[in-house]
Amino acid sequence: SAVISQKPSRDICQRGTSLTIQCQVDSQVTMMFWYRQQPGQSLTLIATANQGSEATYESGFVIDKFPISRPNLTFSTLTVSNMSPEDSSIYLCSAKPDRGTGELFFGEGSRLTVL
Amino acid sequence: AQSVTQLDSHVSVSEGTPVLLRCNYSSSYSPSLFWYVQHPNKGLQLLLKYTSAATLVKGINGFEAEFKKSETSFHLTKPSAHMSDAAEYFCVVSGPGTASKLTFGTGTRLQVTL
Numbered sequence: 001s002a003v004i005s006q007k008p009s010r011d012i013c014q015r016g017t018s019l020t021i022q023c024q025v026d027s028q029v030t031m032m033f034w035y036r037q038q039p040g041q042s043l044t045l046i047a048t049a050n051q052g053s054e055a056t057y058e059s060g061f062v063i064d065k066f067p068i069s070r071p072n073l074t075f076s077t078l079t080v081s082n083m084s085p086e087d088s089s090i091y092l093c094s095a096k097p098d099r100g101t102g103e104l105f106f107g108e109g110s111r112l113t114v115l
Numbered sequence: 116a117q118s119v120t121q122l123d124s125h126v127s128v129s130e131g132t133p134v135l136l137r138c139n140y141s142s143s144y145s146p147s148l149f150w151y152v153q154h155p156n157k158g159l160q161l162l163l164k165y166t167s168a169a170t171l172v173k174g175i176n177g178f179e180a181e182f183k184k185s186e187t188s189f190h191l192t193k194p195s196a197h198m199s200d201a202a203e204y205f206c207v208v209s210g211p212g213t214a215s216k217l218t219f220g221t222g223t224r225l226q227v228t229l
Contacts, residue, residue, distance in 0.1 A: 004158075042205065043159075043219045092158060101166045102147045102209050104217060108158040 002027050002095045006107035013114050018081045021110045023093030028073035031096040033104065034066070038089045046091075049076045083114045117142040119208045121220035129228050134178075134193040136223045138206030141187065148189045149207040149217070150180055159205065165189060176200070201227045 003026040013019050023032065031050055035043040047057045047068055055068040069077045080087055090111050094104040122137040140146060150162040163174025170182040180191045189206060206220040 006158075042221045045216065048216075094159075101164065102215065102217075103149055103161050103164050104159075105161070106151075106158040108156075111156070 001100075002029060002097050002105040004093055004095055004105055004107035006093050006110050008110055009108060010111040011113070013083050013112060015084055015114060017083055018079055019083065019112060020077050020079045021091055021093070023076045023078070023107055025074045025095045027097070029095040030073065030098050032070065032076045033094045033096070034068065034076075034078045035092040035094060036089045037092060037109070043092065046078070080112065083112070085114045088112060088114045117144075117146065117208050117210055117218050119206050119218055119220040121204075121206050121223050123223050124221065125224045125226065127226040127228060128196045130198055131195050134191070134196045134200065134225065136191040136204050136206075136225065138189045138191065138220060139187050140189060140206070140208045142208055142210065144210050147209040147215075148180075148182060149209070150174065150178070150189075150191050151205045151207060153203045153205065153222075155202070162191070162204075196225075196227045198227050198229075201225055 005024045007022050034046040037043050045058050046061045047055045049055045049068045049070040051070050051073050067079045090109040092109045093107040096104050118141045120139045148165040151159040152162050153159050162178050163172045165172045165182045173179045178193045180189050203222045203224050205222050207217050209215045209217045
């Protein structure tokens with residue numbers, strides 16, 4: 001398993017600003033993922049962040065809007081840039097243990113409200 | 116391609132009665148299947164997983180699910196609901212190999228009443 005810590009847990013942001021979310025894993029993992037969960041909805045994959053390579057973005061998400069860093073095997077950041085009210089969501093970090101059976105472990109999420 | 120359909124967006128049961136949350140999947144490969152639970156203002160917690168071993172899978176908190184290939188289903192059950200089971204439940208499908216992406220269902224909100 002993996003224990004994942006995310007911060008901030010919640011924030012209220014002004015339109016046009018940017019916010020960086022940090023994600024720390026208690027063990028070394030190759031594969032980390034960032035998800036968005038809009039109010040009352042399921043999870044949508046934003047990007048895959050593998051250590052040692054550029055993040056891979058899903059359709060509808062671009063690096064300029066959601067830059068991701070993955071400096072080592074236990075840490076990643078997601079920045080939400082130039083925020084608008086439509087970016088108000090829960091952003092979830094997850095990790096897939098290298099020796100697991102394909103399941104993901106999740107942080108508790110970062111709840112962003114953009115005014 | 117893979118997809119998962121949760122047949123009920125909302126299920127309400129009385130405390131002490133059985134729980135059934137329904138999930139159908141579609142996959143071109145032999146899938147891995149998972150159920151996750153999300154309590155209010157919390158992240159997702161893995162309840163159980165099917166990865167081509169036993170078709171009846173037991174998870175945490177008394178939940179279990181049965182993989183039925185002929186019906187392409189992976190329904191989640193619990194014999195007796197507890198108030199603390201009230202949460203959002205997600206059925207998730209993954210393709211073969213640990214590098215496969217996970218596809219989430221739309222979720223089922225379980226309400227437990229006294």
